[in-house]
Amino acid sequence: MADLQSALAARGLTVFTLPDKGRCLVSSRDFSSGSLSTISNAEEHEMRIFYMAGDVIISQEPYAYVSNNSSDSRCEGCFSSINLKKCSACQVVWYCGSTCQKSDWKLHRLECQALAQLSNDRRKLLTPSIRLMVRLYLRRKLQSEQVIPTTATDNYDLVEALVDHMSDIDEQQLVLYAQMANLVNLILKWPEMNIKDITGNFSKLACNAHTICDSELRPLGTGLYPVVSIINHSCLPNSVLVFEGSLAVVRAVQPIPRGNEILISYIETAGSTMTRQKALKEQYLFTCACPRCLKVGLYEDIQESAILEGYGCEDDKCRGFLLRDSDDKAFVCQQCGLVRNKDEVKKIAREVKLMSDKASTSLSSGYYLEASNMYKAIEQLQLKMCHSLSLNLMRTRETLLKILMELKDWRGALMYCRLTIPIYQRVYPRIHPLLGLQYYTCGKLEWLLGETENAIKTLTNALDILRITHGTNTSFTRDLLIKLEEAHAEASYKLSSNDDQ
Numbered sequence: 393m394a395d396l397q398s399a400l401a402a403r404g405l406t407v408f409t410l411p412d413k414g415r416c417l418v419s420s421r422d423f424s425s426g427s428l429s430t431i432s433n434a435e436e437h438e439m440r441i442f443y444m445a446g447d448v449i450i451s452q453e454p455y456a457y458v459s460n461n462s463s464d465s466r467c468e469g470c471f472s473s474i475n476l477k478k479c480s481a482c483q484v485v486w487y488c489g490s491t492c493q494k495s496d497w498k499l500h501r502l503e504c505q506a507l508a509q510l511s512n513d514r515r516k517l518l519t520p521s522i523r524l525m526v527r528l529y530l531r532r533k534l535q536s537e538q539v540i541p542t543t544a545t546d547n548y549d550l551v552e553a554l555v556d557h558m559s560d561i562d563e564q565q566l567v568l569y570a571q572m573a574n575l576v577n578l579i580l581k582w583p584e585m586n587i588k589d590i591t592g593n594f595s596k597l598a599c600n601a602h603t604i605c606d607s608e609l610r611p612l613g614t615g616l617y618p619v620v621s622i623i624n625h626s627c628l629p630n631s632v633l634v635f636e637g638s639l640a641v642v643r644a645v646q647p648i649p650r651g652n653e654i655l656i657s658y659i660e661t662a663g664s665t666m667t668r669q670k671a672l673k674e675q676y677l678f679t680c681a682c683p684r685c686l687k688v689g690l691y692e693d694i695q696e697s698a699i700l701e702g703y704g705c706e707d708d709k710c711r712g713f714l715l716r717d718s719d720d721k722a723f724v725c726q727q728c729g730l731v732r733n734k735d736e737v738k739k740i741a742r743e744v745k746l747m748s749d750k751a752s753t754s755l756s757s758g759y760y761l762e763a764s765n766m767y768k769a770i771e772q773l774q775l776k777m778c779h780s781l782s783l784n785l786m787r788t789r790e791t792l793l794k795i796l797m798e799l800k801d802w803r804g805a806l807m808y809c810r811l812t813i814p815i816y817q818r819v820y821p822r823i824h825p826l827l828g829l830q831y832y833t834c835g836k837l838e839w840l841l842g843e844t845e846n847a848i849k850t851l852t853n854a855l856d857i858l859r860i861t862h863g864t865n866t867s868f869t870r871d872l873l874i875k876l877e878e879a880h881a882e883a884s885y886k887l888s889s890n891d892d893q
């Protein structure tokens with residue numbers, strides 16, 4: 393712990409323990425959330441803009457990680473899905489080339505021996521969680537034998553220190569973890585292995601492991617980052633966790649003065665307070681008391697939940713939200729007073745559910761045209777049932793955006809992307825990666841469709857957010873900057889051609 397504290401002190405961080413949260417990471421210096429700096433160069437008569445990122449609070453390579461091979465196979469080193477070759481000995485792990493294979497070899501050599509002796513039936517049980525646990529123990533072994541070095545921020549003691557909530561989890565979950573532990577034991581076959589210890593580690597993974605995502609927040613794998621895991625949750629966080637390959641990077645999205653707790657969000661924060669609290673309780677076993685959650689039960693919070701997850705007024709010109717009447721037989725619009733029959737709303741809800749099941753089957757089978765028609769019908773039903781800022785309606789439109797992109801219907805995709813943005817602006821804070829990414833998609837579609845002026849505005853909105861959350865030195869942000877410069881160049885060209893005419 394002393395080693396960790398001094399390694400963190402050098403980065404302006406300290407670990408404290410709070411009675412209601414356990415350990416937490418606190419800033420011992422100010423962190424900035426990245427401002428736009430403009431420097432004027434009098435000699436060249438120009439203003440240069442410097443795009444600043446949110447300060448990196450901490451970055452860490454995983455103690456152990458696995459790629460997510462459930463839908464597409466991915467390289468175990470870099471998550472690439474191109475030019476893959478399966479390890480010929482174990483027939484489980486994929487690599488994109490010799491560089492990734494070599495860098496993983498010390499660990500995979502042991503993993504490979506263990507996996508190669510498994511029967512086909514046992515091999516089918518190799519979920520990412522099982523593989524992650526096997527890798528965790530193999531790394532501990534390699535560090536204890538000094539085959540790979542340990543540092544103050546990379547050692548098994550930090551894994552030991554993670555919370556496991558073993559006394560809070562229910563019996564059924566415990567049995568499942570014990571079965572998984574048994575399988576890990578059968579894979580590793582180490583005489584000193586202790587099933588209880590492995591079971592506890594599965595419980596640790598559940599509340600400490602992170603989903604590794606690409607820059608567009610698509611899942612690539614799962615990793616355990618024991619220092620990043622000291623950071624607690626808030627539904628209104630001051631920092632964001634993103635990944636550069638397998639490297640976890642925590643950046644400030646708000647100015648964080650010295651002495652403040654570093655907070656990230658563990659969950660999708662767009663939901664109502666009840667939905668967020670339920671997700672946090674189920675997976676992380678705590679009740680959030682962040683400033684957003686403290687509003688639970690207040691009129692403002694009830695209104696927000698009713699808009700996001702409830703129903704809309706029967707009068708489609710009215711933007712009011714509905715609450716149940718005192719006998720729970722109908723919903724009453726809080727703006728115009730119109731009463732809406734509960735059975736009628738439930739009937740539409742049942743229809744939506746039925747159609748959604750069919751539509752998602754059609755989508756997962758790749759029948760995009762059929763799926764797009766079904767989701768458009770669902771959207772129409774939801775327009776009759778939900779508030780115009782409803783999350784369910786937004787999710788349907790997000791799905792339609794993705795389907796229409798697959799169908800290369802760029803005009804339709806842009807329409808749906810634009811429809812989602814007001815809801816994104818409402819449900820996410822000003823600096824949020826999902827809002828930045830939605831602007832980015834919208835800007836790229838506008839650019840593709842020749843709406844250059846609109847593209848400049850939307851890509852600028854995207855850059856204002858993504859430079860903070862994703863940094864300015866990543867290829868992802870550089871691509872965005874290049875697109876924006878190209879859009880500016882095209883706009884000037886169009887302007888000068890108009891002048892010439």
Ligand SMILES: C[S@@+](CC[C@H](N)C(=O)[O-])C[C@H]1O[C@@H](n2cnc3c(N)ncnc32)[C@H](O)[C@@H]1O
Nearest residue numbers: 413414415555599600621622623624625676678
């Ligand atoms: C990834 S760990 C965070 C570090 C943890 N506090 C520790 O002592 O190691 C997640 C766990 O921390 C606790 N936690 C995180 N955020 C919290 C919050 N806002 N309020 C209360 N407990 C929280 C919960 O026990 C949760 O399961």
